[in-house]
Amino acid sequence: MKKFNKTLRNVVVSFATLILVWQLVYSCCHYSPALFPSPASAGSALVETFQNGVMTRNIATSLARFAVGYVAAVVLAVALGLVLGLTPRVFQFVNPIVQLLRPISPMAWAPFIVLWFGIGDVPAIVVVFIAAFFPVLLSTVAAVVNIDPIYFRVSRNFGVRQPKLLWKVVLPAAFPQIANGIHLALGTAWVFLAAGEMNGVQSGLGYMIVDARNTFRTDVLLATIVVIGVLGLALDGAIRLAERIALKGWGGVEE
Amino acid sequence: MNYIELSHATKTFKKADGTRFAAFEDVSFGIERGEFVCVLGPSGCGKSALLNAIAGFSLVTSGSVKIGGEEVKEPSPKRVMIFQNYGLLPWRTVLKNVELGLEERKIPKEERRAIAEKYVEIVGLSAFKDERPRRLSGGMQQRVSIARALAVDPEVVFMDEPFAALDAITRMKLQDDVLKLSREEKKTVVFVTHDVGEAVYLADRILILSPNPGRLKSVVNVTIGREFRDRSSADFFQLQKQVFELFEGKATENPVEYYI
Ligand SMILES: Nc1ncnc2c1ncn2[C@@H]1O[C@H](COP(=O)(O)OP(=O)(O)OP(=O)(O)O)[C@@H](O)[C@H]1O
Ligand SMILES: [Mg+2]
Numbered sequence: 001m002k003k004f005n006k007t008l009r010n011v012v013v014s015f016a017t018l019i020l021v022w023q024l025v026y027s028c029c030h031y032s033p034a035l036f037p038s039p040a041s042a043g044s045a046l047v048e049t050f051q052n053g054v055m056t057r058n059i060a061t062s063l064a065r066f067a068v069g070y071v072a073a074v075v076l077a078v079a080l081g082l083v084l085g086l087t088p089r090v091f092q093f094v095n096p097i098v099q100l101l102r103p104i105s106p107m108a109w110a111p112f113i114v115l116w117f118g119i120g121d122v123p124a125i126v127v128v129f130i131a132a133f134f135p136v137l138l139s140t141v142a143a144v145v146n147i148d149p150i151y152f153r154v155s156r157n158f159g160v161r162q163p164k165l166l167w168k169v170v171l172p173a174a175f176p177q178i179a180n181g182i183h184l185a186l187g188t189a190w191v192f193l194a195a196g197e198m199n200g201v202q203s204g205l206g207y208m209i210v211d212a213r214n215t216f217r218t219d220v221l222l223a224t225i226v227v228i229g230v231l232g233l234a235l236d237g238a239i240r241l242a243e244r245i246a247l248k249g250w251g252g253v254e255e
Numbered sequence: 256m257n258y259i260e261l262s263h264a265t266k267t268f269k270k271a272d273g274t275r276f277a278a279f280e281d282v283s284f285g286i287e288r289g290e291f292v293c294v295l296g297p298s299g300c301g302k303s304a305l306l307n308a309i310a311g312f313s314l315v316t317s318g319s320v321k322i323g324g325e326e327v328k329e330p331s332p333k334r335v336m337i338f339q340n341y342g343l344l345p346w347r348t349v350l351k352n353v354e355l356g357l358e359e360r361k362i363p364k365e366e367r368r369a370i371a372e373k374y375v376e377i378v379g380l381s382a383f384k385d386e387r388p389r390r391l392s393g394g395m396q397q398r399v400s401i402a403r404a405l406a407v408d409p410e411v412v413f414m415d416e417p418f419a420a421l422d423a424i425t426r427m428k429l430q431d432d433v434l435k436l437s438r439e440e441k442k443t444v445v446f447v448t449h450d451v452g453e454a455v456y457l458a459d460r461i462l463i464l465s466p467n468p469g470r471l472k473s474v475v476n477v478t479i480g481r482e483f484r485d486r487s488s489a490d491f492f493q494l495q496k497q498v499f500e501l502f503e504g505k506a507t508e509n510p511v512e513y514y515i
Binding site for chain 2: 150151154
């Protein structure tokens, strides 16, 4: 509880300072409010977009797309990663392709994605999927490859065979490292969600940014940016908590 | 006919430079059912390689290893290995670790649990049955691994320097426990160690290996009964000294057999 209070204090101080500096810059530099909105106008834009339901609707849309893309990526990447981790002979051929694809920004695929998947929810989902897929895949493969061989010897000795070996030994043994990969991929995927929604859709937080720009509503633009940041933080906190609970159930890695 | 029979067993590995090199060579000996055999030798003389070959983890490259008349081709739950670093699954509780081998048998869940509880009790860890292994000391973890091995009622128990990582007091306590359990449960035990005192205390027979490549140098039949070994007695020191001299001594062409 004491630790929590301290964290809360730090957060409050840090944000208060940020808003203060922002207000100071706004007050003394006399930029046009259309180019540089004040904290107050961004705040009222935030209230306005929540009150008229635009923000709430777009948050719901974005979160739904994010959930679909991210969960699909995690499930597929973990499944494929387990298989590739257990078959190093196959992985040595797959790895060069993965290494080639991984550094390409998901946004680079955006034109193709729109061409192939049309407009609507799918392009944003695909961008999130690509962003989350490779980190989870590679951390899963690494997790499986790094499993202490003694677990395999012990289970072989006691007659544990595939497919039981997979869920009795491979998955639990690799779990902490996989969980870490899933956690890290969440942040990456969230970064790309807004970008993914700037093409081929008429809804979502990314679209709100494009729309605010087109209508010169920099206050709404800034309000949306704040919402994206806060949601990203909240998602990270949620998965961090989930990871901690899961690791505790698993047997605990850190004291 | 011996229960475990090695004849001209040799294990070679390919080295990084492509040449072959023998971890152990032309090893022949037999072990009777219920015997407690210690394999003694300096580090790197192929003790672990030999044990792994008998247990079926890494087969001999020539010669043969037979258990109960059959060539060993793979590990089996009838022959359980206990490792120096315990080999417990950290995500399972003590009880679930002990249940591991039992899960592969077609026995009802309650019965499985009952058997596991019994062996956890035998090694004195009932109070810790729901803990994860990392909460336990090294000695306690090794007890769990012993309970897990005994729970599947194996015919042979292999132990590869199981107590090397433990402090002296814990080691002595566990030696007593293993001695008692192997007798009560009537197991054949093949126990690898590089500690002369440990071998003399535990074994019915000691196989002494010499290094480069690992060869069977001498076989010591310990004639004083296992029940009456007193670590502080003069006899025991004398025995230890004799074995130590054999251990240090030069290798001969054929293994020499001693009775002490
Ligand atoms: N899988 C392997 N591949 C190549 N060489 C190996 C392998 N396993 C063991 N060796 C070699 O075989 C020799 C014997 O090794 P082994 O582990 O059996 O010795 P040891 O008597 O058990 O030693 P220690 O007391 O240190 O455990 C060593 O030189 C080792 O490097
Ligand atoms: Mg060894």
